[in-house]
Ligand SMILES: [Zn+2]
């Protein structure tokens with residue numbers, strides 16, 4: 001930390017479309033019971049952060065963004081002794097935490113058992129403002145303050161921080177998505193979008209025994225990563241091929257039948273137009289890329305009825321998906337080298353440049369290393 005030891009530098013979204021400010025906040029002096037203070041080791045920049053910057057999701061500005069963070073436990077509030085798995089915590093531990101904090105009391109927490117739809121859900125780096133103390137609710141900062149009800153996990157020693165942050169919110173997001181849509185051994189899987197969500201989906205599909213994987217994107221570098229990860233087929237939408245040709249290619253690669261499962265990981269509304277056509281009859285379609293409202297697209301309902309399509313959505317992730325991400329990554333990180341997805345590393349001072357890099361799709365994954 002530069003200058004005063006009691007000040008913490010953080011990137012701040014002050015209002016939609018304003019330059020990203022680097023501000024200093026007082027370091028919390030006393031933690032409330034059960035809270036935690038982490039020194040940020042690595043924090044990912046996600047596509048959602050760009051949407052927040054441009055005001056595409058209603059959030060309580062000013063906000064310190066950053067919801068995919070690994071940090072070192074620096075201070076523990078009274079009563080915080082164990083992580084969610086019951087492992088003892090101590091200062092110096094590497095910590096991974098669920099970005100969402102649910103209330104545990106509402107209809108969705110207790111009856112529907114869908115914590116991601118908790119009506120009182122708070123999300124670090126998104127719905128918690130830095131307007132008042134303890135301010136530090138986002139990962140794009142030197143420190144992050146975790147509320148008493150946060151879900152913490154001690155990171156296993158054999159799992160590098162880079163492997164975890166490279167697939168930041170993507171891993172638990174698509175673990176949730178695949179839990180909803182289901183991928184079975186032998187399934188053919190088409191993945192629209194080769195950002196971190198699509199790439200982790202590829203790894204999960206392969207680990208689930210998918211017979212054929214097809215990855216579709218417009219960025220050559222991302223498709224190259226998909227190839228290295230073992231994608232069976234790639235479709236570059238920039239190769240002057242029409243949506244009809246894209247669909248035809250997927251049909252050709254799946255015995256003329258269509259994919260058993262199609263995963264929409266693009267965030268682009270018109271991905272649905274060809275995505276639904278890529279599904280086989282009675283196939284399954286997951287829309288997981290739309291965390292902000294990017295508008296509508298025309299869908300012919302007849303297609304859904306006639307093809308008997310099963311269309312699913314999934315929103316964010318619950319603590320169990322973080323736990324699964326830890327377990328899965330621990331097993332497969334050496335095989336897929338997720339750390340290589342990190343193409344750009346920035347200091348907090350370079351927040352503006354970092355966000356522009358992600359916005360312009362120059363990075364596969366960009367991170368802050370404070
Ligand atoms: Zn995210």
Ligand SMILES: [Zn+2]
Pocket residue numbers: 102103104105106107108109110117118119120121
């Ligand atoms: Zn709730």
